[in-house]
Amino acid sequence: MGAARRGGSIELLASRGRVHAVKSPVRVAVLKMLSEGEMPFDAIVEQTGRAKSTVSVHLRDMVEEGILGERTDTTDARRKIFFIAADRVGALSATDQIPEELARYAAEYQEAEGDPFAFYRLMFRTLRTMFMQTGVTLDPILFEAGRKIGEAVAPSLTGGDADEFFGKIAHFWDEHRLGRIEAGPAAPFEIFVYDCFECVDLPKIGRPACSFDTGVLTAIFSAQFGREVKVTETHCYAAGDPYCRFVIN
Numbered sequence: 001m002g003a004a005r006r007g008g009s010i011e012l013l014a015s016r017g018r019v020h021a022v023k024s025p026v027r028v029a030v031l032k033m034l035s036e037g038e039m040p041f042d043a044i045v046e047q048t049g050r051a052k053s054t055v056s057v058h059l060r061d062m063v064e065e066g067i068l069g070e071r072t073d074t075t076d077a078r079r080k081i082f083f084i085a086a087d088r089v090g091a092l093s094a095t096d097q098i099p100e101e102l103a104r105y106a107a108e109y110q111e112a113e114g115d116p117f118a119f120y121r122l123m124f125r126t127l128r129t130m131f132m133q134t135g136v137t138l139d140p141i142l143f144e145a146g147r148k149i150g151e152a153v154a155p156s157l158t159g160g161d162a163d164e165f166f167g168k169i170a171h172f173w174d175e176h177r178l179g180r181i182e183a184g185p186a187a188p189f190e191i192f193v194y195d196c197f198e199c200v201d202l203p204k205i206g207r208p209a210c211s212f213d214t215g216v217l218t219a220i221f222s223a224q225f226g227r228e229v230k231v232t233e234t235h236c237y238a239a240g241d242p243y244c245r246f247v248i249n
Helices: 002-007 025-034 041-048 052-064 100-110 118-133 139-157 162-175 211-225
Strands: 010-015 018-022 068-073 076-084 087-092 180-183 190-194 231-235 244-248
Touching (some): 010 025, 018 025, 025 076, 041 052, 041 076, 100 118, 211 231, 211 244
């Protein structure tokens, strides 16, 4: 863990039944590029700014480890196209946050006086903050977990026109104390969440942190429109904003 704090971000990927910790700056840069889509060898070399021999060794090793996959370019048999073959689990990165929030979570739970939601709120906040304090980011896993839950609740929330659909979502969030939802100017494709259960009390990390909510909304909106949509969180309490804002593309 100490190496993670001194050397920057370490990407965690899972393939072939094992987890790979990728900490080489070259490999991390390659993974970041390929997260946007597959790329040919020459383009990877150009964007990394490293020698062909250096990039070639890293790519070969990552293919052998199951982190990357490769295929022959259909337009030029001499060219190799590379893509990510493993599942991204998360990352390890340095953090200077102090876990003062943990004591506050416990105090709020004790003041809840038997509120049935209080324990689950305490559990989620504490687990998430503990991971953050140790430098572990599990955004991909939280997103996929949210997506699974979104698929489970979508049948009761989808259907009807835009106003009815948005009303169902807002009522669901309120009923389950997930926060208060308001429509943005581009509703239903713009959503503002106030008092977001996922992040309102998290340490301020300077970036959006609602991966779980993003997964839930992705599944619900995809079910409503009958096709895959992309949900992007642009504002977040964890980034220092006064609300969470989600845009549905």
